Amino acid sequence: MMAFMIIILLALLAGKEVGAANVSDTQNLLTDLSQDYNVNIRPAVDQLSPVNVSLQMYLKSIMEFDEVQGSISYTAGFLMIWEDYRLGWDPLRYGGLTKLTVPLKQIWFPELILVSPATDRTYLANTQSKARIWSGGEVEYLEGVMIESTCDVNVKYYPFDLQSCNTSFMALGYYQTEVYLMRRTESIDLTLYHGNSMWTLESTSVSVADISTGSEEQEVFFTFNLRRKPVYAVVTVLLPILFLGTLNAFVFLLIPESGERIGYSITTLLSIAVYMTIIMSTLPQSSDPTPLIFYKLLVDLAYSSLIIVAVILNMRLHAKDDDASMPKFFVSFYLALTCRGCGGKPVSPASHGFATDKNVLTLNEMKTKPDELDMPVNSVDAKKITWKKFSSLLDTIFFVLFIFYSFLSFAVFLGVLVGGA
Numbered sequence: 473m474m475a476f477m478i479i480i481l482l483a484l485l486a487g488k489e490v491g492a493a494n495v496s497d498t499q500n501l502l503t504d505l506s507q508d509y510n511v512n513i514r515p516a517v518d519q520l521s522p523v524n525v526s527l528q529m530y531l532k533s534i535m536e537f538d539e540v541q542g543s544i545s546y547t548a549g550f551l552m553i554w555e556d557y558r559l560g561w562d563p564l565r566y567g568g569l570t571k572l573t574v575p576l577k578q579i580w581f582p583e584l585i586l587v588s589p590a591t592d593r594t595y596l597a598n599t600q601s602k603a604r605i606w607s608g609g610e611v612e613y614l615e616g617v618m619i620e621s622t623c624d625v626n627v628k629y630y631p632f633d634l635q636s637c638n639t640s641f642m643a644l645g646y647y648q649t650e651v652y653l654m655r656r657t658e659s660i661d662l663t664l665y666h667g668n669s670m671w672t673l674e675s676t677s678v679s680v681a682d683i684s685t686g687s688e689e690q691e692v693f694f695t696f697n698l699r700r701k702p703v704y705a706v707v708t709v710l711l712p713i714l715f716l717g718t719l720n721a722f723v724f725l726l727i728p729e730s731g732e733r734i735g736y737s738i739t740t741l742l743s744i745a746v747y748m749t750i751i752m753s754t755l756p757q758s759s760d761p762t763p764l765i766f767y768k769l770l771v772d773l774a775y776s777s778l779i780i781v782a783v784i785l786n787m788r789l790h791a792k793d794d795d796a797s798m799p800k801f802f803v804s805f806y807l808a809l810t811c812r813g814c815g816g817k818p819v820s821p822a823s824h825g826f827a828t829d830k831n832v833l834t835l836n837e838m839k840t841k842p843d844e845l846d847m848p849v850n851s852v853d854a855k856k857i858t859w860k861k862f863s864s865l866l867d868t869i870f871f872v873l874f875i876f877y878s879f880l881s882f883a884v885f886l887g888v889l890v891g892g893a
């Protein structure tokens with residue numbers, strides 16, 4: 473009661489000065505505004521023309537981008553501005569009041585709905601909120617919302633992928649000839665945005681389009697272009713793949729007598745398979761397009777299987793009796809690769825400077841086996857080529873080939889990813 477008296481006293485003291493609005497000014501204004509006001513009537517003077525509603529998004533944060541589910545969730549503030557001529561007034565009549573805050577549910581407002589929700593129906597407006605109205609009749613409504621929207625995911629170039637997420641809103645229940653949606657700016661306002669640890673927001677855009685060509689309804693699109701920060705995936709996925717591939721080739725340096733070769737190569741094969749499973753669970757199961765990393769892993773799996781076959785076959789050669797005969801082709805192959813005839817020049821044992829006991833011995837032996845005389849000149853030490861030597865030569869060749877292949881395929885893969893993204 474005392475407070476009320478004081479207010480009245482103060483108001484009396486304030487007198488008739490313009491710009492000193494008292495409680496009754498606001499009270500009168502509210503009463504006048506709500507008189508005959510029907511929240512269901514669109515605030516257009518000409519009811520055949522649309523109400524323009526302009527939209528602005530203030531992105532606050534991107535909380536999660538889920539590639540597997542194909543959804544993005546973010547928090548943002550949405551500013552909607554429209555004009556309601558019924559809410560205009562003359563400030564001089566109300567002590568100079570030029571703006572007022574009213575409960576949203578007491579005025580007409582455009583109900584905007586998320587077109588592609590990932591969970592529930594999402595409305596931009598909350599009837600518990602308040603809107604600000606200006607004496608000119610403009611209505612300003614700002615709402616903070618958490619949006620969970622679906623998003624088309626394209627992880628073809630994972631982890632150097634660029635995702636483009638469209639979240640759109642439409643005016644529920646109105647044609648564009650009734651509520652005309654407009655964008656305030658061409659991009660999302662990022663003054664409130666603080667970064668995301670997984671994604672870089674490369675660019676944003678806002679556009680308004682018909683839901684389908686010639687459609688009566690409109691959509692406002694807010695598009696985010698997100699680029700993955702690749703360091704995490706490079707360290708946890710790409711480099712281990714390279715290491716596994718390289719490690720795989722080292723089986724050929726393992727001493728055959730150790731008996732560990734098969735175990736070693738199977739283990740590497742399994743590691744690649746496990747990696748494949750892990751990566752599969754972090755990426756969407758999509759055939760359109762399939763992430764290139766799956767192909768790379770598939771090729772690695774094939775490469776690893778090939779290594780196992782090579783190891784097994786080479787072990788058989790290694791285990792052969794040294795006296796077992798060796799096909800001539802193998803012998804020439806061995807000689808060609810061990811450089812006993814570099815550049816294709818026929819080399820006589822003497823010209824190498826190491827033509828000594830070895831060759832003499834061989835020559836002696838050759839006499840006893842005249843059928844080998846039709847072999848090339850440099851195959852004189854053919855007898856010295858044992859299956860073990862041959863097998864270890866193959867080991868060297870395989871090692872070099874597979875190491876080379878491993879780096880090459882990784883480089884090509886990386887090139888395709890970086891080039892395509």
Ligand SMILES: *[C@@H]1O[C@H](CO)[C@@H](O)[C@H](O)[C@H]1NC(C)=O
Nearest residue numbers: 480483484487488494496567
């Ligand atoms: C408020 O101010 C008006 C004049 O501007 C005056 O007529 C009215 O009595 C005042 N009301 C109160 C409650 O002070």
Ligand SMILES: *[C@@H]1O[C@H](CO)[C@@H](O)[C@H](O)[C@H]1NC(C)=O
Nearest residue numbers: 516521522523524555652654
């Ligand atoms: C709504 O926007 C359109 C296009 O910008 C404009 O031509 C029209 O005059 C606006 N209508 C109102 C009522 O402001």
Ligand SMILES: *[C@@H]1O[C@H](CO)[C@@H](O)[C@H](O)[C@H]1NC(C)=O
Nearest residue numbers: 624636637638679681693695
């Ligand atoms: C998002 O919507 C706009 C407007 O229709 C369109 O131009 C763009 O291609 C869409 N982007 C995606 C990724 O769907």
